[in-house]
Amino acid sequence: MSDPQVAVSASALVKEYGTGESATRALDGIDVQIFQRQFTAIMGPSGSGKSTLLHCLAALDGPTSGEVRFGTDDLARLSDNKLTRLRRERVGFIFQGFNLVPTLTARENILLPLAMAGRKPDTHWFDQIIDAVGLADRLHHRPAQLSGGQQQRVACARALVARPEVIFADEPTGNLDSVAGGQVLGLLRQAVDDFGQTVVMVTHDAAAAGHTDRVVFLSDGRIVGEMGHPTAAGVLERMKDLEAGFGQTVLVAAQGSERAGI
Numbered sequence: 001m002s003d004p005q006v007a008v009s010a011s012a013l014v015k016e017y018g019t020g021e022s023a024t025r026a027l028d029g030i031d032v033q034i035f036q037r038q039f040t041a042i043m044g045p046s047g048s049g050k051s052t053l054l055h056c057l058a059a060l061d062g063p064t065s066g067e068v069r070f071g072t073d074d075l076a077r078l079s080d081n082k083l084t085r086l087r088r089e090r091v092g093f094i095f096q097g098f099n100l101v102p103t104l105t106a107r108e109n110i111l112l113p114l115a116m117a118g119r120k121p122d123t124h125w126f127d128q129i130i131d132a133v134g135l136a137d138r139l140h141h142r143p144a145q146l147s148g149g150q151q152q153r154v155a156c157a158r159a160l161v162a163r164p165e166v167i168f169a170d171e172p173t174g175n176l177d178s179v180a181g182g183q184v185l186g187l188l189r190q191a192v193d194d195f196g197q198t199v200v201m202v203t204h205d206a207a208a209a210g211h212t213d214r215v216v217f218l219s220d221g222r223i224v225g226e227m228g229h230p231t232a233a234g235v236l237e238r239m240k241d242l243e244a245g246f247g248q249t250v251l252v253a254a255q256g257s258e259r260a261g262i
């Protein structure tokens, strides 16, 4: 099988908020590659920089220094207009709080990215998505008439409709019970396996990370390890170490394994 292609990557990525004494270095030299057609999780203790990394990779926020490449495009070299187009056409985003427009129906919310880009929906693709999210009988409801799980499935459909190169999800199951959360994770898994999408998800939940292909661990704004074919139990174990402040130990161990060719 050919090597996986890189969908988006960061090198020497630094993000600081504020200046002087009050400056916070949220990302402290991140090198990471996100591969096409994979479901990648970003995990780490609270404040470790997960959301900041996701926002920088998704071109929602600019770095203080370092480089982000989206496909072959260096984000720093894109004009504001091109960046806006990239966000609109090549990125899908799913937020913890759903972020649907309350006055629009589910169908109108799902089609909004296409409407904003002045594009017509591909009816076959739209039907496939609606089938996958299981909302055919809810399309004319407004968000307030839908459960949290249904609202998040509308948000997933909205992220999928323009067939973006990468879908970024920030704690997509954070406001959902385990059944509704499981449905959303199943949907994201299906987006990768059946629709060939690339999904990157920030999560606190080891069980959620168990649905992914790869977990990247952050601590204090740095990458301190990663895990392929993660299991919930394996992720939980690693997270316990990170939350106990053993991030650097994990990093050294990971580098040791790399050197040993493991």
Ligand SMILES: Nc1ncnc2c1ncn2[C@@H]1O[C@H](COP(=O)(O)OP(=O)(O)OP(=O)(O)O)[C@@H](O)[C@H]1O
Residues within 6 Å of the ligand: 017, 018, 024, 025, 026, 044, 045, 046, 047, 048, 049, 050, 051, 052, 053
């Ligand atoms: N807009 C901002 N202004 C100032 N500091 C910020 C801002 N956004 C994030 N930070 C700081 O940057 C660091 C990383 O924040 P970030 O939200 O990326 O972490 P996180 O791992 O996603 O956290 P959580 O799991 O709690 O959501 C934290 O110390 C945070 O306080």
